[in-house]
Amino acid sequence: MEIKLSVLISEAKTTIEFNEHQGVVDIFDHSENITLDQPVVYILIKDNTIISIGKATAGTFENELDFNKVITIAPSWDIELNYLVQQFITEAVENNITLTHIPELETKIPASQKKTVTAYKDEVLLVLEKFGYRLKQHEEAKKTKAKPAKARHKWTKEVSQIEFFIDTRDSKATALWHKRNEMLLKAGATMMAEPPLNKDGSLGFSAKMGQRIREDHKDKVKNNVTTEDIILKSVNEVGLFLYFGGTNSWLELIDATGKTLNEWTVVQ
Incomplete structure (x- = not known):
């Protein structure tokens, strides 16, 4: 993928403009006086960690969270902001990024727009990665022989x-990992x-994601x-959809002989 950009860097802001009005x-950098010319998707960062993704209207940008950097994305005219926000949130969740706040948005992206929105999201992620802001996981070069903290699983035709x-958490189902x-x-x-509630009666992160998938x-x-x-x-989506997560779903999918999906697919 090649993307042509125009970049303007100042002390307080870096502006990255896609060619052809894209x-x-x-x-x-964190400032109390950020003014937006138009509605945008925003990403809040605290100490190089992404903490929130959402949508903001034109005018003075305000947010109650503690952050020290803001990334805003004003897409091309054919990209619906709600759909783009959902794509970024989904990307973060799938890469185990814990978001402090998840906005309430409609999540059903029409099939006619999903390809366009997804392609645009991927382009923005590539650009942000080159500037040092990463939502996607990457395998780092091995410096030691220590095993990675998170297990990796491999799909096969046999599986x-x-x-x-x-059969867990008031849910019963049959599932196949039928494609990669x-x-x-x-x-x-x-x-x-x-969905299970937090001690204060509110919905937790997993419960909100499960409701959106449902x-x-x-x-x-x-x-x-x-x-x-x-x-x-993904296996994670199966767990969120059926029982709002809360457990390692790789261990909850069990074949007729009692062997878990984790045992079938984990990479040692």
């Missing part, structure tokens, strides 16, 4: 043919009815039972 990315059964980037959840899956597939669910096969993107 949008502008601004990187602000794609195996049915795995789930797809989990097939068979019709008739029973879902946990209500909203995407609500036409295939009746009385907390799936009426059709559903395609999800």
Whole structure:
């Protein structure tokens, strides 16, 4: 992928402009006087860690969180901000970035727009990575022989043919890791009815993500039972969809012999 850019750097702000009117990315050092000319997607950073992603209107930028850098993305006219925010949040979640706040947004992206929004998100991520801001995981060069903290799993054709059964947290289901980037959840899956709440009665991060995934597939669910096969993107999404996460789903998918999906696929 090649992207042509125009870049202007000052002491307080870096402006990255995509060619052919494809949008502008601004990187602000923390200031109490950030003024936005138009609605944008924002990414808040505290000490080089992404803490929040959301949407802001034109005018003075205000946020209650403690941050010291703001990245704003003003996309091209054909990109819907709500959809772009969702794409960035999903990317962060899938890469285990803990966000302090997740805005309430409609998450159903029309099929006619998903390809365009996803492609634009990937371009912005590539540009941000080159400037030192990374949402995607990368394998670092091995400096020692220590094992990585997070287990890696490998998909195989053999595994794609195996049915795995789930019976945990008030949910029961049958699933297959049938393609490298797809989990097939068979019709008739029973879902946990209500999300668990935090001690203060609020919804936690996993509960919110589970609700959003359920909203995407609500036409295939009746009385907390799936009426059709559903395609999800990962083992993590299966857990969020069925029982709002809260456990290691690689250990919850078990075949007819009692062998977990983790045992089948973990890379030693």
